[in-house]
Amino acid sequence: MEFNSQPDVENNVLEIVWNNTNEAIFTIDYDGQILSANPSFTTILGWKVMDLSEVNYFPFFVDFSPKEHKQQLAQFKEGHDIPYYVTKRKRKDGKILDILASYRAINNGEVLAVGMYKDFSEQMNIQRRLQASEDRYRSLVEFIPDAIFVENNGEIVFVNSVGIHLVGAKSEKYVLGQSVWQFIVTDDLATFKTKVHQAMSTKEPIIEQFLRLDGEMIWTEIIAMSMVFEGESVIQVLLRDVTLKKNYEEQLEYLAFHDPLTGLTNRRYFTEQINQAIETAQKENRMLAVMYIDIDIDKFKSINDSLGHEVGDQLLKQFASRLKENVREEDILCRVGGDEFLVLLNGMKEKKVVVDIVSRLHKAFQQPYLIDNHKIVVTSSMGIAVFPQDGINSKILISRSDIALYQAKEQRNDFQFYELEKTL
Incomplete structure (x- = not known):
């Protein structure tokens, strides 16, 4: 009795998943029509299966031609899945959504493939805002007179043109991947880094010598701070060449004594x-x-x-x-x-x-x-x-x-x- 009831239990579980998952799930036949779709399909896209019963080209596609759709069906028929990728889909009310889509080839005689859509609009909006913010950041820092280095896990991942000039490099390729601290001249680098991290909260500048790639020694004023760059927590280091100021101060001190x-x-x-x-x-x-x-x-x-x-x-x-x-x-x-x-x-x-x-x-x-x-x-x-x-x-x-x-x-x-x- 228990043996015979097992398929019913599995069907019930599948039905619960089908009806309650947040992702849109739908099946596609060999002609490219949608056979069935779960409630989230309608919630996300606004379309019902009955709206699509006579359609063998999905009306919610954006920038996707019937020819490309046929090519996609051919992939399914050959047993090829389409893994997750981000694309555009249009709701019934005309709103364009960012969708995380995937397809699994089935080929069981009735169902050609199963599709799954996840509304990825919020995540993509966040990413676009971050990208816009980073684009503005990149544009802004090129006009700042200070050298700016962004370091992630001990490597420089961004440097502005002033920073390239400060280091004495011809281009950023000579700087990226290096550590900004390798240019600092100090007897105890570990102690210096500790000092920098302690000053990050106060934004207090630290004066230290800096050895350029061409061998010239200069004095720099250093300010480090935490920030988010390309979605990761990094350290931004601002350096200002204060050699003339330092020399002037030393000259004044010399003249005083x-x-x-x-x-x-x-x-x-x-x-x-x-x-x-x-x-x-x-x-x-x-x-x-x-x-x-x-x-x-x-x-x-x-x-x-x-x-x-x-x-x-x-x-x-x-x-x-x-x-x-x-x-x-x-x-x-x-x-x-x-x-x-x-x-x-x-x-x-x-x-x-x-x-x-x-x-x-x-x-x-x-x-x-x-x-x-x-x-x-x-x-x-x-x-x-x-x-x-x-x-x-x-x-x-x-x-x-x-x-x-x-x-x-x-x-x-x-x-x-x-x-x-x-x-x-």
Whole structure:
């Protein structure tokens, strides 16, 4: 009894599916007429089977000729299915729908094929809106002065013309498929990426160096953000070349701490550095020395008066060069102003190092200067104060090196270490 009832159960299930599925299902005979259709067929297309009983060419076809319909029937007769594809179909009321269609060849003597339609209009409208949005996006970004890269799964999938130029490429083919981060110059790329992702919510720019394909190094301002591109969640990276701005800022910073004529540091920077050096020397139990140097003022003034200020400036530059050549890399040089200079001899274990450097400088200053075919001989005096014996802060050390300079100038063309007894 149970065996005989099985076909009835299957028929009932098929009937439930036929009547309740959201997809339009219909059967086609060998003449191309629709034999039957489920309720959703009428719901989607508005046509009933009785409307089509005398028609062997579907009236809901759009841009599909009777000849093409016959070719389609021939495919079914040969047992070929037609898999899912998106096409157009016209409702009875004239409205054009986007339809996801498929056909299955049956060839059972009565039914040639079964067709299935799904109303795909909403999905296609979404896709068209996305495409329109992306088309507008592509058009817009070409007018933006910033370089724009869209990266998906570590690869650049879109770059505007400004981005191509920024990278130094001839066309986008040299950029697509690469990672935008491979152009960033950083010691720790993983940390940099973390920094970028943290800044994505705030849209705060990050300044970093960028290595172009042609080897040129530039500075870029980077802003990254999440967006949807071609239906996928991606990262959009905006880069702006800020090399000129960065260089200008560095120039301003340089001028704030350096003498524009000699390139030596100025008094402001020197004071900051000597305070830091004192802290380090205290921790490491080392000594340091401050040298106050003065070019013979009368001789220097006569050079300016007789040969001109340009020669005087050249003399100061050459004097600064001799300073650099005869001290160590860790020492700091400062032009106080006019013909006065300060030198910080840093991080020494014994006073002998100071004596050696001072003696070397004194010898170098005795050599004549050759400027515009003029052989110029000037004398220089130096006063030295040593930390910690002569003072434990910058103000005292500079003051006492100045006192020692005054004592050296009395002897002329000499150097003098600060001695408390001589000041009493």
